[in-house]
Amino acid sequence: MPSEIQLTESERKLILALHKKNKSHREIATKIKRSKTVVTHFLKDPLKYGLRKRTGRRKKVDERTKRLIIRTASNKTISCANIVNDLCLKMSRWTINRVIKRSNILKKMKKKHSPALTTAHKDLRLSWAKDHMIWNNEWHKVVWSDEKKFNLDGPDGFSYYWHDLRREEEIFSTRPLGGGSVMIWASFGWGGKSSICFVDGRMNAKGYQEVLKKHLIDIGSCMGGSDWIFQQDNAPIHRAKVNLAWFKSKKINVLPWPSLSPDLNPIENLWGILARKVYSGGKQFRTKEQLKTTIIKSWEEISIEQLRALVKSMPERIFEVIKLNGAKTKY
Structure with a gap:
């Protein structure tokens, strides 16, 4: 599920005021119409609340590897599986396929027929x-x-x-x-x-x-x-x-x-x-x-x-x- 919107300044002040009156976390959450988890996280360390960076899940493919994959596939008849093998990558061919599709550079096309020139x-x-x-x-x-x-x-x-x-x-x-x-x-x-x-x-x-x-x-x-x-x-x-x-x-x-x-x-x-x-x-x-x-x-x-x-x-x-x-x- 997506993370909740951070507490506003007025909500933080109200939580602290209610906490001083010995109100429970559940009671405070009901009062400000927020989840009990948000109230608990805030009261653990009010001064550092909202300062921690949310890094999220680490990307499977870094930017350098993406460029390498695109360069390898560019204007070539090569499968995603062969790209994995040729570049010795520890990822599936489906991941390679997603990188290529999202690149906005490469597009699957039929080869044009053209006579051989001497x-x-x-x-x-x-x-x-x-x-x-x-x-x-x-x-x-x-x-x-x-x-x-x-x-x-x-x-x-x-x-x-x-x-x-x-x-x-x-x-x-x-x-x-x-x-x-x-x-x-x-x-x-x-x-x-x-x-x-x-x-x-x-x-x-x-x-x-x-x-x-x-x-x-x-x-x-x-x-x-x-x-x-x-x-x-x-x-x-x-x-x-x-x-x-x-x-x-x-x-x-x-x-x-x-x-x-x-x-x-x-x-x-x-x-x-x-x-x-x-x-x-x-x-x-x-x-x-x-x-x-x-x-x-x-x-x-x-x-x-x-x-x-x-x-x-x-x-x-x-x-x-x-x-x-x-x-x-x-x-």
């Missing part, structure tokens, strides 16, 4: 970044594009949550191959975004060209201005000779792009925004039509301010690539 890849990324390091408003001309897969059962990978032991466990239902999926293509720029294109089956070079005819050509200037620049990654169907010739015939300026560089493409972050909207609250879908309807609705909800914030991030992305000599960035 020295050649890093050199190309660095060279590309240096070629575009002085760009500023030029990024307003770029129309960013990409494909993205959405599963009926939710995003790829595991779904983590903090379970309340007082409630039933959350069940994340899954079906073979995610219960089915839909593939979309879209683009965006400083001036806005395209409509969502749902791709049926496996897309080839000719099919990709048809997507661009229907969802890009007529609105490219709306997204990037009259002299807009088209961005695409180096997927085989994107770089097919038939499509490169088509870009040239349509006088579409294509932005040179370094291989294995999703972190340089702000549309990857736009997919993250869209996925969070589509799967908010752990949502899952019974049919592809339900999923498609939600994707379209969520895509329409993305504001021009969000799009422009992503475009504005390009100078910082360029700076990060140069600073890291072409290595992967935080984006």
Whole structure:
């Protein structure tokens, strides 16, 4: 139980006065509406009452050990049990877990998948970044594009949550191959975004060209201005000779792009925004039509301010690539 509030000055004087009249501790306690224990403690030594420091129970983990635990766990795949063993600590893994949770520094996250970069890849990324390091408003001309897969059962990978032991466990239902999926293509720029294109089956070079005819050509200037620049990654169907010739015939300026560089493409972050909207609250879908309807609705909800914030991030992305000599960035 919590300790009682200390006696006030007037209460102390009243206790002493009643004590001089030979009143019992119980009678005094009743009179001042306090517990008999408080009265007894006070009368044992009135001069020192309230001066003793209440130290409380000694902490299991001192501040130095807490810092050591957090430093050991930081950005590593290591269990709490292994931290106990590695640091030779005399405490349980549950104590380690509490220290990490209360740190407000570490957060349990899924690892992001990212392609492995060779020295050649890093050199190309660095060279590309240096070629575009002085760009500023030029990024307003770029129309960013990409494909993205959405599963009926939710995003790829595991779904983590903090379970309340007082409630039933959350069940994340899954079906073979995610219960089915839909593939979309879209683009965006400083001036806005395209409509969502749902791709049926496996897309080839000719099919990709048809997507661009229907969802890009007529609105490219709306997204990037009259002299807009088209961005695409180096997927085989994107770089097919038939499509490169088509870009040239349509006088579409294509932005040179370094291989294995999703972190340089702000549309990857736009997919993250869209996925969070589509799967908010752990949502899952019974049919592809339900999923498609939600994707379209969520895509329409993305504001021009969000799009422009992503475009504005390009100078910082360029700076990060140069600073890291072409290595992967935080984006």
